[in-house]
Amino acid sequence: MASLQKPFDVERFFQALADKTRLRLLNLMCDQEICVCYFVEVLGQPQPKISRHLAYLRNAGIVTARREGKWMHYRIVAPPNAGAARVLQEILDWLKEEKAMQADRTRLTRACCAPQKFVTLQNAPQPATIEANTAVVLR
Amino acid sequence: MASLQKPFDVERFFQALADKTRLRLLNLMCDQEICVCYFVEVLGQPQPKISRHLAYLRNAGIVTARREGKWMHYRIVAPPNAGAARVLQEILDWLKEEKAMQADRTRLTRACCAPQKFVTLQNAPQPATIEANTAVVLR
DNA sequence: TATACATATTCGTCAATACGGATATAATGA
DNA sequence: TCATTATATCCGTATTGACGAATATGTATA
Numbered sequence: 001m002a003s004l005q006k007p008f009d010v011e012r013f014f015q016a017l018a019d020k021t022r023l024r025l026l027n028l029m030c031d032q033e034i035c036v037c038y039f040v041e042v043l044g045q046p047q048p049k050i051s052r053h054l055a056y057l058r059n060a061g062i063v064t065a066r067r068e069g070k071w072m073h074y075r076i077v078a079p080p081n082a083g084a085a086r087v088l089q090e091i092l093d094w095l096k097e098e099k100a101m102q103a104d105r106t107r108l109t110r111a112c113c114a115p116q117k118f119v120t121l122q123n124a125p126q127p128a129t130i131e132a133n134t135a136v137v138l139r
Numbered sequence: 140m141a142s143l144q145k146p147f148d149v150e151r152f153f154q155a156l157a158d159k160t161r162l163r164l165l166n167l168m169c170d171q172e173i174c175v176c177y178f179v180e181v182l183g184q185p186q187p188k189i190s191r192h193l194a195y196l197r198n199a200g201i202v203t204a205r206r207e208g209k210w211m212h213y214r215i216v217a218p219p220n221a222g223a224a225r226v227l228q229e230i231l232d233w234l235k236e237e238k239a240m241q242a243d244r245t246r247l248t249r250a251c252c253a254p255q256k257f258v259t260l261q262n263a264p265q266p267a268t269i270e271a272n273t274a275v276v277l278r
Numbered sequence: 279t280a281t282a283c284a285t286a287t288t289c290g291t292c293a294a295t296a297c298g299g300a301t302a303t304a305a306t307g308a
Numbered sequence: 309t310c311a312t313t314a315t316a317t318c319c320g321t322a323t324t325g326a327c328g329a330a331t332a333t334g335t336a337t338a
Binding site: 279280281282283284285286287288289290291292293294295296297298299300301302303304305306307308 | 309310311312313314315316317318319320321322323324325326327328329330331332333334335336337338
């Protein structure tokens with residue numbers, strides 16, 4: 001029974017990483033669970049597009065989702081393959097160094113810490129309030 | 140003038156890694172320059188297919204080629220982006236742990252060390268003879 | 279120059295994916 | 309139950325990439 005899990009799909013893993021939007025999403029999730037509405041706000045792109053890319057990451061086994069009322073929270077999960085997990089962590093560390101990715105995270109912080117500036121997000125759950133019990137553990 | 144180089148294409152980088160054949164090629168090149176004829180021999184796949192994948196890796200800036208008479212030698216080059224270089228090295232380390240990749244390298248060693256078993260490769264240049272001055276330096 | 283050998287490219291086809299736009303589903307609250 | 313909000317999926321289309329088969333290019337050698 002325990003051996004019924006399909007082997008790790010390396011091609012799918014890298015395909016999932018081969019898209020700018022998905023890398024931006026991963027960067028925003030790099031150390032906390034994030035609500036879809038923030039992705040839409042921060043990336044400034046159509047909600048269906050964000051949702052499709054999140055579904056792609058989910059199917060690739062790189063993120064997982066948790067529902068909280070109307071909101072869906074996504075977070076990164078460590079791949080079952082140890083090597084893949086190491087590579088993913090290295091990628092996240094790399095993204096953190098990129099200017100454009102830092103800018104995204106800055107916008108995320110602004111959206112979370114000053115929600116009054118985003119009228120449509122006034123009631124959206126903030127990452128900080130749920131970070132503690134859903135922190136990503138890749139290492 | 141020095142700023143005319145185009146920025147590193149992250150999508151292209153990961154697209155290049157999102158193919159089993161290309162990962163097998165990179166694995167074979169992980170610590171030495173390799174002749175195309177060995178790729179064809181070790182992977183047991185059509186020469187045009189190998190050549191196309193090598194061209195893809197070349198266009199992505201992950202490998203470079205050197206001609207030596209009729210033979211073409213390919214080797215991995217460090218990406219200009221430091222983060223990408225670290226990620227690539229982590230990926231190569233990961234590949235080394237995979238059973239199928241180890242089997243490929245074993246077949247490569249056999250092809251190089253016992254060339255008499257491969258009639259069509261009798262005169263092919265062996266990686267060991269040129270390894271010293273073309274070693275990959277990612278770290 | 280003609281031939282053989284190693285490698286690269288082209289062509290046609292098929293599958294996968296990205297996208298915008300429209301719509302469907304799920305949860306909440308009046 | 310109906311409306312609203314948040315998110316997901318579907319549809320048609322355009323692009324990209326992988327493949328086998330055929331062919332072209334480059335190099336050495338007779």
